[in-house]
Amino acid sequence: MTVWPSQPAPRPRHLAALRCAPRAAELSVIDGVLAPATCRTLIREADVDRWLTTTAEIPRAANGPHTCPPRRVAESDRPCRLLGGEDDRPRFAVIDAPVLALRLFYRLSAQLSSSREDAELAGLKPLLRCLEYRRGEGTRAHCDPTRETSDGQRSQLSVVVFLNDRFVGGGIEFPDLGRTVEARVGRACVFPHSLRHIDHVLERGRKFVLETEVFYSSDWAPYRG
Numbered sequence: 001m002t003v004w005p006s007q008p009a010p011r012p013r014h015l016a017a018l019r020c021a022p023r024a025a026e027l028s029v030i031d032g033v034l035a036p037a038t039c040r041t042l043i044r045e046a047d048v049d050r051w052l053t054t055t056a057e058i059p060r061a062a063n064g065p066h067t068c069p070p071r072r073v074a075e076s077d078r079p080c081r082l083l084g085g086e087d088d089r090p091r092f093a094v095i096d097a098p099v100l101a102l103r104l105f106y107r108l109s110a111q112l113s114s115s116r117e118d119a120e121l122a123g124l125k126p127l128l129r130c131l132e133y134r135r136g137e138g139t140r141a142h143c144d145p146t147r148e149t150s151d152g153q154r155s156q157l158s159v160v161v162f163l164n165d166r167f168v169g170g171g172i173e174f175p176d177l178g179r180t181v182e183a184r185v186g187r188a189c190v191f192p193h194s195l196r197h198i199d200h201v202l203e204r205g206r207k208f209v210l211e212t213e214v215f216y217s218s219d220w221a222p223y224r225g
Contacts, residue, residue: 141196162208
């Protein structure tokens with residue numbers, strides 16, 4: 001597994017963003033997080049009549065199956081603004097994969113802070129999102145939203161994993177860092193929600209990425225056996 005530093009300096013620099021004002025501009029790029037075969041399987045599973053064009057509301061018990069199928073809900077304030085497409089956001093499929101989420105967490109754990117803002121590292125949620133971009137599609141500069149679970153865990157970091165790379169364009173630009181990350185199968189980007197990023201317009205092919213968030217908790221209940 002190859003880890004690419006976010007910038008030449010040994011520590012992240014504090015940069016002032018124009019719109020989202022990230023407190024710390026942190027970016028980790030990690031290769032080999034998912035095997036190519038796993039990436040191909042995820043694309044096949046998502047590409048079988050599971051694409052949604054809006055945010056999905058999916059009731060799910062903490063360790064159980066969905067209580068009902070995903071249903072489309074409107075979310076006009078979604079910060080990801082799709083350029084060049086028929087909708088205002090990319091198509092995505094919800095993948096309920098707790099084992100995969102756990103594997104992904106362990107492969108990223110060396111790059112994750114054990115605590116942030118007085119909260120302790122909790123992990124990834126088992127619901128992952130597979131997004132598809134088509135030719136002419138990309139996003140404007142945006143920051144990702146914070147998500148919160150029913151038990152008070154809050155997300156602080158975004159995770160994006162490239163599932164394929166046989167396309168032209170489609171890199172992820174971080175304008176406040178002056179850096180663009182190009183696609184490579186299994187390559188992951190981990191960064192704070194407050195860090196602005198742009199999905200470059202796809203010039204040819206189809207681009208698939210896996211997205212999720214890293215959660216932190218400030219109220220851990222001790223285990224009592």
